[in-house]
Amino acid sequence: MLETENLTYWYTNQADYLFQGEHLQFEPGHSYAIVGQSGSGKTTMVSLLAGLDTPKAGTIRIDGQDIAQIGLAHYRRRKVSVVFQAFNLFTYMSALENLMTAMAITKAAHAGDQAFAQAMLQRLGLTDEQMRQNVQRLSGGQQQRVAIARTMVCDAPLVVADEPTGNLDEANTDEVIALFNQIAHEQGKCVIIVTHEPSVAAQCDGVLRLAHRTFTWEKTPAPQLAKKG
Numbered sequence: 001m002l003e004t005e006n007l008t009y010w011y012t013n014q015a016d017y018l019f020q021g022e023h024l025q026f027e028p029g030h031s032y033a034i035v036g037q038s039g040s041g042k043t044t045m046v047s048l049l050a051g052l053d054t055p056k057a058g059t060i061r062i063d064g065q066d067i068a069q070i071g072l073a074h075y076r077r078r079k080v081s082v083v084f085q086a087f088n089l090f091t092y093m094s095a096l097e098n099l100m101t102a103m104a105i106t107k108a109a110h111a112g113d114q115a116f117a118q119a120m121l122q123r124l125g126l127t128d129e130q131m132r133q134n135v136q137r138l139s140g141g142q143q144q145r146v147a148i149a150r151t152m153v154c155d156a157p158l159v160v161a162d163e164p165t166g167n168l169d170e171a172n173t174d175e176v177i178a179l180f181n182q183i184a185h186e187q188g189k190c191v192i193i194v195t196h197e198p199s200v201a202a203q204c205d206g207v208l209r210l211a212h213r214t215f216t217w218e219k220t221p222a223p224q225l226a227k228k229g
């Protein structure tokens with residue numbers, strides 16, 4: 001489980017808090033959307049949860065362990081997979097090489113297992129030829145599927161995505177969200193997605209709205225969806 005206690009953040013050049021004293025809990029086996037107006041602090045929150053930035057006050061714990069004590073570099077490598085709007089793949093590599101590299105860097109259980117990576121990309125709709133060509137030759141929707149496949153072949157229990165459908169059309173958006181839900185429901189990971197799109201939020205198990213410097217649950221996941229482990 002991922003939880004925050006008294007989480008507080010402000011940017012030093014800003015007069016006020018972005019949020020203050022937040023207690024939030026995110027369970028494995030669920031997908032969550034974080035929504036709210038532009039500039040409200042959604043990206044800042046997921047940057048903190050992903051260990052890309054440090055809070056001004058408060059604690060973030062994963063399975064009871066303070067991520068600051070785990071060490072942010074170790075936490076980012078082993079506990080979190082991040083999916084960005086701009087995909088952030090290695091652009092000089094193929095899809096297959098991207099997955100193999102991610103598994104090696106994160107010391108995943110399947111590191112070195114090319115058949116496993118191939119099977120995952122196949123499952124996500126890439127042909128043999130597509131997975132072996134430079135990723136820049138793939139469409140936006142295909143590149144985002146590669147970025148998602150990367151989170152599926154790595155062992156990190158937390159998947160954080162910032163506007164992952166921002167560059168995609170409606171059909172690709174629906175497919176990508178369905179994949180995120182599979183990651184949560186079938187792999188038992190905790191998936192947290194920042195989105196502006198109500199249709200994306202509607203498909204997530206939980207919805208957290210940031211408004212007036214406070215997070216409020218609009219929808220909480222049904223407990224029976226949670227998987228152990």
Ligand SMILES: Nc1ncnc2c1ncn2[C@@H]1O[C@H](COP(=O)(O)OP(=O)(O)OP(=O)(O)O)[C@@H](O)[C@H]1O
Nearest residue numbers: 011013014018036037038039040041042043044045
């Ligand atoms: N590095 C920074 N330094 C100073 N202020 C920042 C920095 N990054 C963001 N901000 C400010 O903090 C506030 C929250 O930004 P953040 O990007 O977290 O919001 P957001 O809800 O994700 O916005 P959007 O939906 O537009 O992506 C904004 O007012 C933004 O201008």
